[in-house]
Amino acid sequence: MALTQRALLEVNNLQVSFDIQGGRVEAVKDASFSVYPGKVLALVGESGSGKSVIAQSILRILPRNGSIDGGSILFNDPSDENEPIDIAKLDDRDPLLYELRGGRISMVFQEPMTALSPLHTIGNQVEEALTLHHKKSASEARSDTEEILKLVGFPNPEQGYEMYSFELSGGLRQRAVIAMALICNPAMVIADEPTTALDVTVQAQILGLMKELQKKFNTAILLITHDLGVVANMADDVVVIYHGKIMESGPIDVIYNRPQHPYLKALMAAVPHFDMKPGERLVSLRDMGKDNSAIHNLAHKFRASAADEKMDGPHLKVENLHKEFMIRKGTWFGSQNDRKVVAVDDVSFEIKKGECLGLVGESGSGKTTVSKLIMRALSATSGSVSLNGSGGMVDVLALQGDELMAFRRKVQMIFQDPFSSLNPRMTVQNILREPLAIHDVGNNADQQKDIVDLMSLVGLDPRFLNRYPHSFSGGQRQRIGIARALALHPDIMICDEPVSALDVSVQAQVLNLLNDLRTELGLTSLFISHNLAVVNYVADRIAVMCQGKLVELASREQLFENPSHPYTKTLLASVPYPDLDRLLDFEKVTFASSMETDNWGLAFRPSDAGKLVRMRVDEGHFVLANENCDVRELSA
Amino acid sequence: MLSYLVKRAFYMVPTLVLTSILVFVLIELPPGDYLESYVAELLAAGETVDPKEIEFLRVEYGFDRPVWERYFKWASGMLVGDFGYSFEYQLPVRDVIGDRLFFTILVTFFTIIFTWIVAFPIGIYSATHQYSWGDYGLTFFGLLGLATPNFLLALIMMYLANRWFGTSIGGLVDPDYIDQPLSLGKIMSVLEHLWIPVIVIGTSGTAAMIRRVRANLLDELRKPYVTTARAKGIPEFRGLMKYPFRMSLNFFIADIGGMLPQIISGAEIVAIVMSLETTGPLLIQALQSQDMYLAGSFLMMLGFLTVIGVLISDIALAVLDPRIRLQGGVSR
Numbered sequence: 001m002a003l004t005q006r007a008l009l010e011v012n013n014l015q016v017s018f019d020i021q022g023g024r025v026e027a028v029k030d031a032s033f034s035v036y037p038g039k040v041l042a043l044v045g046e047s048g049s050g051k052s053v054i055a056q057s058i059l060r061i062l063p064r065n066g067s068i069d070g071g072s073i074l075f076n077d078p079s080d081e082n083e084p085i086d087i088a089k090l091d092d093r094d095p096l097l098y099e100l101r102g103g104r105i106s107m108v109f110q111e112p113m114t115a116l117s118p119l120h121t122i123g124n125q126v127e128e129a130l131t132l133h134h135k136k137s138a139s140e141a142r143s144d145t146e147e148i149l150k151l152v153g154f155p156n157p158e159q160g161y162e163m164y165s166f167e168l169s170g171g172l173r174q175r176a177v178i179a180m181a182l183i184c185n186p187a188m189v190i191a192d193e194p195t196t197a198l199d200v201t202v203q204a205q206i207l208g209l210m211k212e213l214q215k216k217f218n219t220a221i222l223l224i225t226h227d228l229g230v231v232a233n234m235a236d237d238v239v240v241i242y243h244g245k246i247m248e249s250g251p252i253d254v255i256y257n258r259p260q261h262p263y264l265k266a267l268m269a270a271v272p273h274f275d276m277k278p279g280e281r282l283v284s285l286r287d288m289g290k291d292n293s294a295i296h297n298l299a300h301k302f303r304a305s306a307a308d309e310k311m312d313g314p315h316l317k318v319e320n321l322h323k324e325f326m327i328r329k330g331t332w333f334g335s336q337n338d339r340k341v342v343a344v345d346d347v348s349f350e351i352k353k354g355e356c357l358g359l360v361g362e363s364g365s366g367k368t369t370v371s372k373l374i375m376r377a378l379s380a381t382s383g384s385v386s387l388n389g390s391g392g393m394v395d396v397l398a399l400q401g402d403e404l405m406a407f408r409r410k411v412q413m414i415f416q417d418p419f420s421s422l423n424p425r426m427t428v429q430n431i432l433r434e435p436l437a438i439h440d441v442g443n444n445a446d447q448q449k450d451i452v453d454l455m456s457l458v459g460l461d462p463r464f465l466n467r468y469p470h471s472f473s474g475g476q477r478q479r480i481g482i483a484r485a486l487a488l489h490p491d492i493m494i495c496d497e498p499v500s501a502l503d504v505s506v507q508a509q510v511l512n513l514l515n516d517l518r519t520e521l522g523l524t525s526l527f528i529s530h531n532l533a534v535v536n537y538v539a540d541r542i543a544v545m546c547q548g549k550l551v552e553l554a555s556r557e558q559l560f561e562n563p564s565h566p567y568t569k570t571l572l573a574s575v576p577y578p579d580l581d582r583l584l585d586f587e588k589v590t591f592a593s594s595m596e597t598d599n600w601g602l603a604f605r606p607s608d609a610g611k612l613v614r615m616r617v618d619e620g621h622f623v624l625a626n627e628n629c630d631v632r633e634l635s636a
Numbered sequence: 637m638l639s640y641l642v643k644r645a646f647y648m649v650p651t652l653v654l655t656s657i658l659v660f661v662l663i664e665l666p667p668g669d670y671l672e673s674y675v676a677e678l679l680a681a682g683e684t685v686d687p688k689e690i691e692f693l694r695v696e697y698g699f700d701r702p703v704w705e706r707y708f709k710w711a712s713g714m715l716v717g718d719f720g721y722s723f724e725y726q727l728p729v730r731d732v733i734g735d736r737l738f739f740t741i742l743v744t745f746f747t748i749i750f751t752w753i754v755a756f757p758i759g760i761y762s763a764t765h766q767y768s769w770g771d772y773g774l775t776f777f778g779l780l781g782l783a784t785p786n787f788l789l790a791l792i793m794m795y796l797a798n799r800w801f802g803t804s805i806g807g808l809v810d811p812d813y814i815d816q817p818l819s820l821g822k823i824m825s826v827l828e829h830l831w832i833p834v835i836v837i838g839t840s841g842t843a844a845m846i847r848r849v850r851a852n853l854l855d856e857l858r859k860p861y862v863t864t865a866r867a868k869g870i871p872e873f874r875g876l877m878k879y880p881f882r883m884s885l886n887f888f889i890a891d892i893g894g895m896l897p898q899i900i901s902g903a904e905i906v907a908i909v910m911s912l913e914t915t916g917p918l919l920i921q922a923l924q925s926q927d928m929y930l931a932g933s934f935l936m937m938l939g940f941l942t943v944i945g946v947l948i949s950d951i952a953l954a955v956l957d958p959r960i961r962l963q964g965g966v967s968r
Contacts, residue, residue, distance in 0.1 A: 061866045064766075101869035114860040117879050118959050129868045164958045180868065 006076050007034035008188055008220050009058065009105075014071035014088070016053050016062070016244075027053045027066070029244040035188060037078050038218040042235035042252075044225060044267075046503040047474075050244035051224045055190045058222070059101055060087060077104055078187055103133035106181035108210075110193035112173035116165035122149070123161030126180045133184050145183065152179045153209060170363075171202035175209065182213060188220040195230060199362035200530060204574035207233060208586035226504060228271055229576030232256060233584050240264050256580050270508040271578055272537040274560060281515075282508035282537065294456035295520050302489045302521045314350035315524050316374070316492055317393065321347045321383035323369055343369045345548035347383075348614075351492070351524055358539030358556075359528045360571070366548040367528050371494045374526070375411055376404065387411075389491065409439050412490035416497040418477035422469040428455075428480055429465040435487045454483040458513060475506030479513065486517070493525040499534060511537055532575050536560065541620070544568050549612075551604075554621040564623040564634050566600040603629035644950060648943050655939035656714070660707045662935070663928045669699055670723045670926050697721070710929065714936065720929030724922070729933045733915060739808050740914040742826070743833050744898065750838040751845055759849025760881065763857060771850075778846045781839030787909045790836045794910065797832055804829075806911040836906055852887050856880035882956075889952045896945035897938045 016028040028050045035041045045051040056062045058073055074084040090097045106129070109115035116125060127145040130136060136144065142161070149157040152175040165173055174194065181189050191210065195203040211234060214221055223234055231238060232252070239249040240261065248261040259265045269283040323344040344366045351357045361367045372378040374385055376396065386393040387410065399407050412435075415421035422431055432451045441447065455462040458479035469477055478498060485493055495514065499507040515538060517523055529535050535542055542559045544552040544567065552565040563569050576584055603625050606612050610628035617623050617634050625634055671693060678685050694700050698709060710720055719729035758778065762771040797803040804810050810825040856862070857880050865875040904916035915934070922931040954961045 056863075059867050061863055098869045098871060101867055103869055107864075107867040109860060109864060111860055115864045117861045117865075117883070119882060119957060120878075125864075128870070132869050164962065166959060167962065177864070180864075 005036055006078075007074075008037045008076055008078065009035040009222070010072075010074040010076070010084070011054070011058070012072045012074070014054065014057060014073065015069040016050070016057050016066060017069050018063075019065040019067075027244050028057070030071070031241065031244070031246050032071075033239045033246065033249055035220050035222055036237075037187065037220050038214075039236045040214065040221040040223055040234050042223045042225060042231040042238045043241060044228065044231055044238060045241035046226055046505060048243075049241045051241050052192055053244075054241075055107070055192050055222065055224055058087060058190060059105060059107060060090065060092070060097055061101070075100065075105070079104075099133065102129050102186075103184050104186050105188045105190065106184065106186045108174075108177050108181045108189060108191040108194045111197050112170055112177050113165065113197075115177055116173060118164060118166050120164075121161065122163050122165060122168070122176045126161075126176060126183060129180045130183045145179075148179045148183045149176070151213070152176070152182070153205075154179075169202075170198050171205060174198060174202075174206050178206075178210065178213070182217065182219070185217055186219060188222060189214075190222045190224070192224045193226070194223075196225070196227070200532070201362065201570055201574040203230075204576070204584055204586070207576070207584065210234070211586060227576070228268065228504075228578035232578050232580055233576045240267075253580060256578070267504060268578065270505050272508075272511065272533040273577065273579070274533060274536055274575075276537065282512055284505060284509040284512055294453040297453050298457055298486070298489075299521050302523075313388065313393075315353045315355070315388050316351040316526075317384075317386045317388075318350070318370070318374065319348045319384045319386075321370065321373060321385065322381040323366075323373055323378065324381045342548050344373065344380075347545070347548075347550045349543050349550065349553060351526060353388075354518075354522050354524055355541065356518060356525045356527055356539045358535035358542040359526060359545060360530065360532060360535050360542055361545035362530060364547075365545040367545050368496055369548075370545070371413070371496055371526065371528055374492075375413060375494065376407070387491065405439075409488045410491040412485035412488060412493055414478075414481050414485050414493065414495045414498045417501050418474050418481055419469075419501075421481055422477055424469055427466050427468055428460075428472075431469070431480060432465075432484055432487055435484060439488060441488070450487065454487055457486065457517075458483045473506070474502055475509055478502060478506075478510050482510075482513065482517070486521075491524060493523055494528070495525055496528045497530065498527075500529065500531065507534070514538060532571060544571065549624060551624045552622070553614075554617070558618060558621045562618070562621075564617050564621070565625075566604055601633070602626070603633045640954070641951065644947060648947060651943055652940065653711075655943075656711050656936055657707070659932050659935045659939065660710065663926075663932045664703060666926060668926070670928060671697070671699060673926055674723070697723070710932065714933070719933035719936075722922075722927055722930040724925055724927040724930065729930050732918070732930060733933075736913050736915045736918060739912065740916070743808070743830065743837070743912065743914060746830060746834045747837045747841070748895065750834050751841045754838070754842045755845035755849055759846045760853060760876070762846065762850040763853035764876065766854060775846065775850075778843035780843075782843035784839070786836055786840055786906045789839065790832070790906050790909045793832045793836055801828070803832075808833075808912055808914075833906060833910055833912055836910075848887060849884070852884035853880060856883045859883075886953065886957060889956065890949050892952065893942065893945035893949040896941040896948075 011034070012032050014028055014031045015026065017024045017026045031050075031054060033041065033043075043051045043054065053062070053066065056066070057068055062068070068088045071088060073087040075087055076084045085096065085100070087097070087100065116122070123142070123145055126149065127141050130144055131141050146157040146161055149160050154160040154172065154175065160168075160172075160176075165176070168176065178194075194210065195206050198206060207230065210221065213219070221234075223231070225231060235252050237250065238252050238255040240247045240255070240263065242263050247263050248255065248259070255264070256268075259268060266283065272282055321344055322342070325341045325343055326339070347366075347370055349357065359367045359370065369378065373380045374396070376399070380397055383397075385396040387396050387407070388394075389410065394407070396407060426434070429451060432454055433447055436442065436447045436450060442450070451465065452462040455465060460476060460479060460483075464472075469480065472480065478501075482498075498514070499510050502510060511534065514525075514527075518525065518538075527535060527538050536556060539556055541553065541555050543550055544559070544565065546567045552559065552563070552568045554562075554564075559568065560572070563572055573585065604612075604623075605626065607626055607628070610626045612624050613627045614622045615625045615627075615629070615631065615634055617631075623634055671690060675685055675690060698706055701709075713720060717730065719733075721727075722729050722732045725732045758774045762774055765771050794803075794805050798805055807814075808826055808829050809822060810829075813819075813822045813825050816822055859880070862875070862880050865879050866872075870878070904920055906912070907914045907916040908920075919931070919934045921927075922934060
């Protein structure tokens with residue numbers, strides 16, 4: 001039927017280019033696709049593919065240096081019988097354009113924090129979208145606004161109306177943005193990466209909400225995303241875009257089950273998924289070269305420094321770690337309003353030599369705080385961290401002076417954001433040399449040789465050493481970050497969300513590199529991530545954190561096959577798979593917030609009779625549960 | 637909010653006490669006192685000095701008292717509006733400053749208004765039309781104003797005003813009106829003279845202001861919430877005013893704290909060149925001649941205005957920016 005139906009939005013041979021220093025860049029080349037009323041069209045591509053540019057062209061909100069050079073964007077408003085409007089041909093100041101924006105076509109943005117003004121209340125901003133397009137009295141507008149806030153899931157709309165964006169959680173902010181987009185009941189909503197910045201359980205809730213509202217209002221959605229899992233769960237039709245060109249388009253089942261274009265096939269193979277066989281590698285879109293002699297040189301050095309009087313037993317041991325933060329509220333005076341926040345609450349785990357422990361949790365769960373405590377970047381409130389070395393377990397938290405300095409060599413970190421974690425004013429050469437210089441390792445010539453080896457190890461040409469970080473892509477920068485962390489031959493690598501800022505294709509490349517380094521150099525690592533599929537690909541054992549507590553610890557197989565804790569279950573149920581046979585059960589995730597401990601089974605809540613302790617479910621599988629609970633209940 | 641205001645105002649007290657001690661120490665620091673330089677001056681002029689008379693003056697002015705006692709006398713006097721005695725003018729400090737303060741506030745007030753009226757529209761235009769001819773042209777004129785030495789501009793403007801409009805050279809009123817009671821004619825005369833110092837002092841500030849408005853607004857224009865507003869269909873100018881412009885005002889409000897002290901100390905050089913009866917030249921002179929209570933009171937007034945200015949900016953920021961009003965700090 002879709003063929004006989006009039007398309008809501010028809011993009012024909014669209015060409016968009018940007019004026020930049022030194023010439024023009026064609027961002028969109030000859031793109032054509034159609035959006036049908038009440039359907040969801042997913043526009044899939046990596047960053048820089050031009051997908052957001054298409055969205056901005058449709059609303060004519062391109063940055064000032066961008067211009068539409070050709071093609072048409074025909075909008076058929078289903079609410080009238082008029083001829084279609086060619087948005088691409090409208091004048092910048094055409095009143096019709098202002099009517100369309102927000103009134104008939106609206107937009108949901110990626111970053112709910114920055115998409116809302118912090119100076120205006122949520123109600124003010126949502127209501128503005130309504131009053132710009134419809135004449136309403138103040139009280140009518142207010143009640144309409146509260147109604148839509150209620151619809152998108154604000155628990156208390158009257159109060160929500162008066163709140164500011166920074167007072168809300170990420171999920172509620174995105175709900176407010178959705179309310180703003182839907183308040184005029186538009187014919188089409190453009191959702192530009194609407195859930196990319198959100199936690200996985202919140203993402204599932206927001207996707208569920210969008211799907212529900214889309215059905216209710218029969219709104220068409222143009223969903224722009226790089227996440228094939230989100231696409232599988234939301235879209236009716238898919239358009240794949242690469243470097244401004246449309247590669248492939250069609251109904252979702254055709255695209256997912258019989259992908260034709262090599263790019264799409266490669267994209268599918270680059271996403272880590274849960275059905276991977278042990279040892280199966282991701283296929284990176286752009287493979288990087290590898291230098292075996294460099295690996296040999298460095299592996300030798302790693303073994304030499306690892307031989308440092310080690311005993312048997314765990315490599316790193318964390319016991320009953322606590323960390324509390326004080327939050328000052330309201331005034332600059334006194335402590336009467338101080339509030340204690342427990343960021344890390346009784347966390348214990350061990351990492352064996354050569355093992356990779358995955359630490360999973362949502363933002364605010366305390367996983368990064370744990371890593372900082374191990375690094376001695378923050379001081380623990382109580383508990384202990386010990387590292388195997390120098391003839392015994394060394395108490396890390398008690399180290400001082402020279403010993404602390406020596407310890408810093410043994411623990412190195414790979415950061416999340418490859419853009420801000422490299423100093424833009426230092427060349428790669430200096431970035432890699434800095435750790436060696438600080439710890440006074442070898443003479444100049446040795447250092448230089450190490451630096452060249454490190455570059456080849458991470459697959460970068462040593463000739464690039466004199467360049468600055470800005471001349472590298474995100475994936476290359478992340479590899480520089482990895483090389484920097486490896487420079488001191490650490491005993492333990494802490495990887496804090498190392499791939500969450502990267503595109504899918506680059507992500508595969510970096511994950512493969514990390515896996516190779518682990519096998520070839522015998523690295524021990526703590527891998528922090530919110531992405532369960534990524535953790536599944538790299539980790540041997542997985543620890544799940546929720547609200548500062550470590551709620552479950554198990555081997556990878558145990559955790560995915562037999563999750564015990566309700567939070568782990570929700571987490572697993574919230575991951576969108578790029579697989580049409582395993583769609584999200586929105587009923588299950590929507591509104592039943594996993595963070596509400598009240599929704600957890602009795603066995604997982606503290607009671608008067610017993611506190612929460614670590615209970616054994618199976619060999620090497622532990623869960624945080626009530627000490628009086630029935631063990632059989634745990635594996636149910 | 638009210639308790640915040642009270643506490644915030646209370647905070648000012650220790651700051652002001654510390655300032656007064658610092659100021660007093662500073663004016664006591666140079667060797668000797670006003671009487672010694674006065675005696676030296678008389679002797680140099682070949683006149684005889686009666687030691688008894690000097691001794692009398694010394695007791696009269698309290699120079700024989702210990703330092704801390706003099707400090708308390710001065711500091712407690714200020715609380716009731718007695719700023720001490722100016723030796724140079726043989727008058728209470730309050731009377732010396734009195735008239736001049738009025739003219740100073742007048743000049744500064746109009747200068748600030750002039751700066752805003754010129755800088756804001758140009759800054760907004762420059763930011764929204766970045767790298768256009770208009771942006772470059774207006775920026776060029778702004779920088780020209782900044783680069784021209786004020787005293788030179790003052791001389792040129794006075795010359796032109798005299799040639800074209802017959803305005804008398806220097807001062808803020810026509811010589812005929814000096815020491816005359818306030819009348820319509822005097823007000824007209826003041827206004828006739830006022831625009832020259834306002835433009836001269838204003839041009840230098842305007843350029844800096846344009847650049848700051850432009851830079852702050854440019855930062856805000858790139859933020860996603862601006863796109864959100866545009867996607868809602870808000871007309872461009874209204875959207876500009878409601879979102880990025882309002883956001884960019886924070887720097888400007890924080891600036892008020894620095895603006896108040898300028899009211900009495902600003903633009904001394906221009907004031908001297910144009911012989912304006914403002915407080916700037918008075919301060920310089922008082923410092924030169926060790927007229928300690930006059931200088932001290934001036935410095936104290938600067939300190940007081942700074943503290944008040946910061947208070948006003950803090951309150952205005954809290955009123956205008958909910959992030960400051962509602963978010964507390966986090967300790968580590």
